[in-house]
Amino acid sequence: MDADAVIVGAGPTGLALGVDLARRGVHALVLERADELFPGSRGKGLQPRTMEVFDDLGVIDAVHAAGGTYPVGMVWRDGERVGEHHLFDPVEPSEDSPYDEPWMVPQWRTQEILAARLAELGGEVSFGREAVGLTQDAEGVTVRLSGGGTVRGRCLVAADGGRSAVRRALGIGMTGETVDPNPMLVADVRIAGLDRDNWHIFPPRDGDDLLAIWPLAGTEDFQVTARFAEGTDVDLTPDGIRKVVAERSHLPAEAVTEVRWASDFRPRAALADRFRAGRVFLAGDAAHVHSPAGGQGLNTSVQDAYNLGWKLGAVLTGGAPAALLDSYEEERRPVAAQMLDLSTGVHRGEVRRGDATRQLGLGYRESSLTEETREAVPEGALRAGDRAPDATVDGVRLFDAFRGPHWTLLALGTDAPGGPDAPGGPGGPVARVVGGSAPGAYGTGLFLVRPDGYIGWTGTTPDGLDAYLSRFGPTG
Template sequence: MDTRVLIAGAGPTGLTLAIDLARRGVDLRIVDAAAAPLTGSRGDGLQPRTLEVFDDLGVLDEVLESGMLPAPMRAYVGGRYVGERRMAEVVEPTPDVPHPNGWAVPQWRTEEVLRGRLRELGVEVERGVALLGFQQDPEGVTATLSTGEVRAAHLVGADGGRSTVRKAAGIAFVGETRETHRMLVADVAVTGLDHDFGHWFGDADDPGRGIVLMPLAGTDAYQCAVPLPDGVEPATTLAALQSVLEQCSGRSDLRMHDLTWCTVWRPNIRLARRFRQGRVFLAGDAAHVHPPTGGQGLNTGVQDAHNLGWKLADGSDELLDSYEAERLPVAASVLGLSTELLRRHVDGHPDAHRRGPETDQLHISYRGGPLAHDDRPEPGRVRAGDRAPDSPLRDAHGARVRLFDLFRGPHWTHLAFDAEPPATAPGVHAHRISSAPTGTSLVDAEGAFREVYDVSPGTHVLVRPDGHIARITR
């Protein structure tokens, strides 16, 4: 084989997968047809669960430094200030959820951080290299690239909604693309606005028509969104956007400048029939495309990659089969959520822009899946298949330790509560967690572990490399 895993597409999904494989020492290549990284803020909302994935991958600090809490929105109708609101309430961290709030980072910056981490691991994205097609057989995949043929054990299509991999595999992409409710989205600087806030200017005669400007972290620019009425072709010049801003705000002192990116968004709601076909896998937008409502698309793709990486590294059919079994139902559910939020927006529901726990992706679970085993006669609140919560502990010297510190890395983690952990295989880190100090054990000094995990003494918890619980047993 020329390589073990070939990844087509170097967006957030492909980069997350490449990082996870590279840190495991898996031989890989990641190619992208674009000659240069894409610009634009695009998917600029990171959900709490994605922040936890980035913690595991070692990029969280840089991502946090590059972003901010989603800004509060100041709303105006006919130029008159009508109030301020947040898309979601700011929530304080808890022992089990250290990052409870979404984080706003322009997508170009998220990808830049991920590429930097991948480079640290010795892998570079191969730019301007297009996947043209492939053939697979029981032993591997022969892919035709614009630079020649390559042989790989597995091929992953992370190449977006128009995925060449999905089309070449003949996998149906079921759903619809609506030409109604189109939106012009652009990155542009605006003089005269407070960059600490988002701004919505509604038309006096039709408040549903207007312009939204959300500040982009680390820049003086805003992501600008303008609805496009049916039959109206987009005018993407600064002058046209300036005209809309003046008309809706009633202000002539606001000046747009430095338009760096612009696109027309249409509701695109589709789900692949399969996420795996033999040695070929789909992830991210290649497998599911979402309306932007709820900020689920990029985040779901990152979790696809985090689920798939350790399974590809292992290579067993049982684990590879579990990728589709676990992720396809999740994608279908998240797609349903995004679509419902879009409907509420189109219908003008007064709380259409409000967000709650349903969008944070912390409650995604693989309960009942092929890898989830809970042997207790009376399972607690946290069960096999669930995300493994965080919790504070103390080491033998009294220093504070987080469970997420123990989970971080490519290994499995065995937690034994008031019990001796068994001998473990290589790649499994075992820890005894005691309710009181006992030698070298980690101590649940605040009782948080027992409460959060809802376990009793003698309980064993096995945590997968992707931070979900594989087994809970007495």
């Protein structure tokens, strides 16, 4: 084997998965067909749940330093400021959600941060290596490369985008719809004549369509987005982009001093029919393609990686049964479908950006990995399958306790199990134990938090805890 896991695609999904596996001691090789990381800003919004993931992966400080909050939108007409637009519903900060609002970081910078973290952990990205086919057997997967030669791993994760070569090679279809027939332009530019305290909205006029110009936090660049009439052949040249800006705003063409990257797309929503075929898994855009409205695509993709990473680690190096990997599709495909509906609704103006788009309410209550053993849990109370919120327990911040590739047992307002009942007994992974008074977000009881920050098991006594943990192998 060349690696325990081969990851095809060095976008946010593949890099986040590489980081998660590397910190678990899993040898993962990331293949990228391009000669460098993606250079554009396309996925620029990080939702609060993804910020929590990045906290756990050890990159939150770098992400904070690289970006900023979303500014207020400024609406222009005929060169005059005529109003403001707030992109998100306001949310009050709370102890259980320390990252309370979306954070703007251009996609290229997010990838640089993840790639640096991967290298720090001893992982690698192999550039200029395009996967064009694969075969798999009982022991592993062999990937054929465009330049000749092969790479072999015990499993393969396709994180190679919406046109995934791996997905096509597997014959897995995608079911979807066109969200908007109007083509869109997105470009990173240097531009003069606009402040960086707002993002700038130029409503349609005189037969033109929408133009929006965003200052990209942490850079000197702006992102230009523009919509065109159905059937338009979008001009991606610098002169073409200057023409759009000049025709739809009060800025002259020469205000666009540099075009650093440009692309076009047609907003669509699609979901892969399966997320797994044998030893091959689909993640990110290879599994689901979103409209960019609402900022759900990159975030859902990173969380695919986060869900899959601990499970691959447990199976490949921790002695967990291979059946654990069946839960990846079980848990993530319904979430992806839900987020596709959400992003499509935002695009069509049917849904506001608010609590749902922050992704803090997502969970796995119906998962086969979830066990709620308490009786008569009050309506609205935290349950097994829910995201484990932050809190302070007798001076210990829970997100600090969760950080790392381990399980965590919270004994809140009750005694922690000890002796033969201690978590990590025969056949189960070791859990870090945090005990103390019960914070309001939780209430009294025992809460076993999975390595990806969701509550796997709850109880009022330790009965059944060791049996639950034994499902995940001797070292977790």
